[in-house]
Amino acid sequence: MNFKYKWWGKGDIDATFGVFFDGFSKILTATGIMLFAFGMPASIVIGQIVPAIGVATFLGNLWYFYEAKCLAQKEQRHDVTAQPFGIGASQLTGWLYLIMGPVYWKTNDAMLAFRVGLCAAFIGGIIEVLGAFAGRWIVKNVPHSALLGNMSASAIVWLSFVGIALVFDKPIYAVLPLFIVIIDYLGKADKRFQKIPSGLIAIVLGAVIAWSTGYLTPENFISSFDDLGFYVPHFFGGEILKGFKEIVPFLPVIIPLQINNFLSTLQGLESAKDVGDCYPERRSMVMDGVTTMVGSLLGNPFPTTVYFGHPGWKALGARAGYSLVVGIAYLLVCLTGLTGIVMAVIPTEAVLVLLIFVGFSVTGTTLQNTKAKYFPVILLSMIPIVFQYIQTLVNSAFQAAGTEAASITAEQLTSASLPLEGINILANGAFLSSLLIAAVLACVLDKRYFRAGAFSLGLAFCSFIGMIHCESIAWLPKTGVVLGIIYCVVALYLFAKYVIFERGKPHPLSESDTAAD
Known part of the structure; x- marks a missing residue:
């Protein structure tokens, strides 16, 4: 049988928006903190860090697209879903507030904070790679319910709880889109005559409301073009070597955060296995570490990881296409300064409704695949x-x-x-x-x-x-x-x-x- 994997499914549009804006919101948060709280120069933040984030996330998403395609070809299935990938939330906040922030607040030297962040990310990538060789032992010895329960707890809190709070903080723009997702996705309402994905409807509706009420304005949209350009990442191997002199006090922060990071990847792999997509643990975990190290060498101080949410995107009918599109979108936006333009067109709150669903879906899948006891x-x-x-x-x-x-x-x-x-x-x-x-x-x-x-x-x-x-x-x-x-x-x-x-x-x-x- 000549099998050819159809890598684009009905849920890939929703997954593309959800995964892209999940990671994109982190990029915007980090950019604002580095520019306005740390006082780092825009030439470094916009010109070096953001492009390096784009390259690292592109490479990782390209890999997970390839991995899903290989699995589909091997098992001759069209319903294989790629692993979501990007900058880790806990790693981003940890690096900003526990590593880069303290260096800047103590020395008032933004470049030193940047250098230490890069060095920390490089070391973190090494820890991720080493963690790959302990993954199988962890799966064998840690109870399955504890492993997946820990992951679902993180998903429901950091995706659903946080998302719902932000949605109701701006209820005009996002509560109606939220209920569309609740009814059509969580409630699995009858959609036999509905040709457009509900997630896309929710995002477009949120954007229409935001523009109609003045939350998004033509002035902001026009001014967002000021940062357009083409930014090429530089090689920061020398800066990382210099950072080793300052890194020792932060090893107690880096090591636990990166242990958590490779455990998150492992749990993501376990949740994918629970819904039928069995990816090779060691290879996937090594790739997380490799993309983190490559990103740090190019100027990205934040570790990369597999995201929670694979069961949720699979439940929507996503395959591997969203991973490829998200990777290309990151590359395009981060290398060209399109970041502000995207946010000037679509309100973040409207996109968060998809992440709220993913948090619920991960937890629901965990409960369904776990014995009641x-x-x-x-x-x-x-x-x-x-x-x-x-x-x-x-x-x-x-x-x-x-x-x-x-x-x-x-x-x-x-x-x-x-x-x-x-x-x-x-x-x-x-x-x-x-x-x-x-x-x-x-x-x-x-x-x-x-x-x-x-x-x-x-x-x-x-x-x-x-x-x-x-x-x-x-x-x-x-x-x-x-x-x-x-x-x-x-x-x-x-x-x-x-x-x-x-x-x-x-x-x-x-x-x-x-x-x-």
Whole structure:
């Protein structure tokens, strides 16, 4: 049979808009912060960083298009969906506020902040590549429900929660498009006579409302052409070498963030596998690291990664075409200065409705492919991620008020019923603590108490070195010691259960031993 993969499907238009604007909103955020908060020169931000982002994301999307095409050809299926790819949200905020920001605020040297960011990204890419060789071991030993529950928690919080808040912040332009997506996609309403994708209708409707009400204006559209040009990335290998002299204090930030990054890629691969697209783990994870390193050499200080959302785009009927179009669009927009023009035509809030759907879809798919007894695992994994979002909101509110959390006394916070210390403890290292706590519960549900105790010791170790619950990695930080001791006690309790109830008895089948989850 002469099979030829049809790489463009009915959902590729929606996926193109959703994935492009998801990444594009991050680019705009980073650009604004670097230009106006850090005071970096436009010649570096617009002329070097943004073009390098375009090249890195183009290369990654081109690779995942090729990978999907190969899988479709191998299995002779037309319903293969490419992995979404771009700049990671947590990596972008981490690099801006935990690496580049502190350097700039301390030295007032924007170029030094840029150099350290590039060096950090290069090291981060190496960590991603190394993580690829641990991926299979992680899949084999970490309970499936904990792995996917952690991913779905991140998706529902950072895509759906954040998106809904922004949509209702500008309700005139985006609530109606949101309900179109809710009815047609989440509600799966009858669309037999509807030829135009609902996502496209929602975006066009949002743009029409924004233009009709004056939210978008001809003046802004005309002024957006001022930045048009052609920007070629430069080679920054020398700057990265110089950055190694300044990078050591930031390794405690880089290492956990990039561990989270390759775990995110791994979870994206697992979610794709759950809906029928089985991609090679190691190769995909290596490519994330390679694009991060290539991007840093060309001037992009932000790591790249596979996004959450593959099941959502697959549910819409997307194939591999959107990945190719998104990559080309990034390249075109980032190399030519079209960034402002796109945002002057389409309101960001109208595009966010697609990301809200993706967050719900990822979580829904996880629940559908998980046995009911593991639902508490998924719910538990959400708690640290939710508090990470709350921490972000609280810190942003403090910054907007012209103050810092450290300058407010505990008594003032207590009187306002704001348990800030508890929020910070749960939020710091949330991605990793969410995964480990969920893994403990999953093992207990399977009555595998020894393994549950081992994960508790993992929590203790991460606490003792400040990787979770603390602002940065440090040996035996105060909060980490307290919680580490508690986790050790929990481990002893679980080991006791193992000796009493489990040792010498055959194990019941767990989710890791069965094909169905």
